[in-house]
Amino acid sequence: MLAAALFPTALVPAVAAPVPAAPADGTVELQMLGVNDVHGRLEPDLRNGVAGLPVLAGAVAQLRAENPATVLVSAGDNIGASTFTSFIAQDSPTIDAFNAAGLAVSAAGNHEFDRGFADLAGRVADEADFPVLGANVYAEGTQDPVLPESWVTTVEGVTIGFVGVVTAQTPSLVSPAGIADLDFGDPVEALDRVSADLADEVDVVVGLVHEGAETTSCAQIGAADDAFGRVVRETSADVDVIFSGHTHLGYACAFDVAGSDVQRPVVQGGQYGSHLARVRLTWDTAAEEVVAVATDLLPTVVGGVAAYPADPAVQAVVTAATAAAAEAGAVEVGTATGAIRRAYVDGVEDRGSESSLGSLVADSQRWATSRDNPAYGGAETDLAFTNPGGLRADLPAGTLTYRDVANVQPFANTLVVLEMTGSQVRQALEEQWQPAGSTRPKLYLGVSGNLAYTYLEEAERGAHVTSVTVDGEPLDPAATYRVAVNSFLASGGDGFSAFAQAAARADSGQIDLEAVVSYVEAHSPVTPPVLGRSVVGTGSEPTPVPTTPAPTPTPTPTAGPTTPAPSPSVTATPTPAPTTGAGWVRVDLRTEQVRVGGVLRATLTGLEPGQRVTATVHSTPVEIGTFTADADGEIVVAWTVPSSLPVGEHRLVLTSDGMDPVEVEFEVLAATSEALAATGATLASALLVALALLGAGAGVLHLRRRAAGRTA
Structure with a gap:
């Protein structure tokens, strides 16, 4: 369901790019497979479209077998904000899994800095078989890069240069103490500077950009007045491809670029390895230029089933990590x-x-x-x-x-x-x-x-x-x-x-x-x-x-x-409700009337510390819950009235073992547009809020300690 929400057009390219024909003499079809924001998702979560790293690696292996001119790249956030299996081992299993999968190069994402720059430049760099690039990460007060800016490889005779940049918002996204001696510069400036330096050395330049769009619409991506919109529009024609990340969305676009006859692919593969973002470039060896491009997103889960076989080497890494984490986590x-x-x-x-x-x-x-x-x-x-x-x-x-x-x-x-x-x-x-x-x-x-x-x-x-x-x-x-x-x-x-x-x-x-x-x-x-x-x-x-x-x-x-x-209160002038009790509890209602979507509040006092009380609303039985009185013998009921509760008279019924039930009457009023307007809500948003409240645990008993006698 999450995958469907994030990828409304996940199974079709976001642009109508021609698929290159089988390579003819004098051309090479380069296949680049990109991931982003994997966040240590080693294991499958098929319900949410996540196949796990073994299947992701299996997909790469199958696609590489079909086309040996294949490179696996990442736009960052491979680690950090990870699930327990990876987190408990400081993400070393994820790094090992990417090593086994053949990840060639990665941009640094903001989460690569979660444990500080020293950890990234030391332990992480030592464990990774792939370079982590950050062309816009500088020593404080300088333009001196502290991470590798680029990496060059040759595939089927075509020389490809990769330039990595990370969002300039990184200082506000990670612990500042861990990056105290760093500056994060403009990604566009860094892409242009490094790609110009590579121009005489390589045939193709690929930008690995840990910044992304807030929409899956290619038209909106190209026109957006934000940091990534600048990347799309202002990055020089020296950069032939942009793999993006950070926003966890899926899109496969291509845009016209001044100075180039071929559109520039701009892609992002969602999150957690749910998709591979694929870019195919047809390189004309005689003309020494890219003559065609194609982009698409390849889901790793289709119909709730993994779409590719698991890679055995990566599966072994994950199996060992899972066993180690299970002992600590159980x-x-x-x-x-x-x-x-x-x-x-x-x-x-x-x-x-x-x-x-x-x-x-x-x-x-x-x-x-x-x-x-x-x-x-x-x-x-x-x-x-x-x-x-x-x-x-x-x-x-x-x-x-x-x-x-x-x-x-x-x-x-x-x-x-x-x-x-x-x-x-x-x-x-x-x-x-x-x-x-x-x-x-x-x-x-x-x-x-x-x-x-x-x-x-x-x-x-x-x-x-x-x-x-x-x-x-x-x-x-x-x-x-x-x-x-x-x-x-x-x-x-x-x-x-x-x-x-x-x-x-x-x-x-x-x-x-x-x-x-x-x-x-x-x-x-x-x-x-x-x-x-x-x-x-x-x-x-x-x-x-x-x-x-x-x-x-x-x-x-x-x-x-x-x-x-x-x-x-959703009523203009709430009427104080009577106080009632049955010896074992005293009940104070804030008001006898509450509208649908409003909060019914009742303070229960006179209880024994630790006493259990069950609260139920009648005449339509709705059990709010059973909870324990605090050290002061007090409980506060705060229950959001759902839209399913009929308008009219109701009773709050309180029970406790060995005690007679206590009933307090109250009236539910219909929601009004005026009441909604008073809270700054529309009817539609009010319904969404009500659903969110119910889903997040609203309508339960809330423990409180009396404020009387406390220092302010």
Whole structure:
């Protein structure tokens, strides 16, 4: 299904390029096969169109047997953000697999820098049998390249030069600490400079470009006003072919180039080895020029079945890696009451929206840097943030293994404690709206459950956030807050410069993966955090400032996330609901009326710590879940009313072992266009959000620790 979403025309070339006839005397048909953004996907995921590296290598072997004039190349991100089998061994199995598959040359992708430049230039370069090129990666303050710029080979008498470049946004995509002495220059300038140097030496120049289009439409790719649009239009005619990457899309295009009678192929093969991007060039040996081109995408999975046989040598590498990873990954670390997921829109991950998984990871980071974590001895933190790009897999419901958790955060970042002013915290929230021209316009930070904020989506840059609270109190711009983030964010990664501006920082020594594993072990069964830590605001008033500056916050983290700020009520004037109880529980409804798509909230108090309570909505029975009261004997129910629930009277029914059921009545009202407009939504988007909420674990019980008596 994912493959279908990413490749609407995957089985046909994106342009009508003629397929060269069988080579005649005086011509050579060069076949170039390209991969990109494999990210250590060693093993198959046939349901999502991923065949695994053994089958990818088998495809190359079969195509090479059909045409010996074949070269396998990569546009980068071979490693990094990998699945567990590769990640647990620092991606060495992926490098070994590419060696066995005969990868000839690769561009450096931004993820090749995940463990820092020293690791890339040292360990990775030593293990790889292929060069990793980066013509636009320079020593800081110079134009001196620190990686090989080009690589030349001869195939069937034709000399081919390869030039590799990486996206200029790399400094904001990897931990800045690992590339502190590097500059990343303009890819077009580097391509033109190096290809001009190669002009007298080679017959054909191929650009391996770790930058890509945001669409599969060739017309839109050629006209795009972005970094890759410049690559397509402005790269000189010295470059005959462009293999691209970075955006995980599939396209096979060709464009007219000034100074050339033959179109220039521009291709990208999707992600994870799902496709080979193929370019065929017909070289006229007498005229010494390319006379024809053809482009297409070759899927490695067709109809849910691998389209090629597995390569035995690569399969042996993967089998050994799988066995080694299985032993480390099989250890059970806890359970989850429901799937804890990233944000999705139409089945595709959306890093610009709130996610249940982001909230859980932020909660785990705050817990890991608190007195509740026996492995932590530093100053306790007040807040925690995590970046959406650091979340690479969802957590399943049920048993959670070390591998399940490791798949979520494969980067091995450490947790860093920063001292930030309230103004810097607010700045970090503003920086979720990325600068113009960024690959993604918004990157949604996962925030710990004691922070809540309102925002305006359509606002001037720097004016999106309208209010911020910490533990229910307004954020104090002058106060100092201790903030836990991963080392990537601490160095200003993803463009979040506010974290890099912190007055002080201390490395906790904990790997982010270890923190989540420990959190899951300590809090099982873990519950999908309810969405709503940020909500759409209704105005642009600034955050209120207390008349007396608040002291440095030092709250004590709890066994679960704290209550998010309540979403704006969808009724104009909510009516306070009565309080009810049956001896064993006291129930406080925020309102007796809630619209479809709104949030029903009920606070349950007077419970025994650890007491289990089941919440069900009647008259249409919908079980919300069974959860455990916190140390204060409190639970907060926050349930998003689905569109399937009939309008009218309903009951929230609470049960617990040995206790009489407690019922509280409430009324569901129909959604209105006015209500949707008040939240800045359309009916269509509201339905998508509702589906996303349900899929991400909305409509569950949310544990909270009382704010009363806590320091602000």
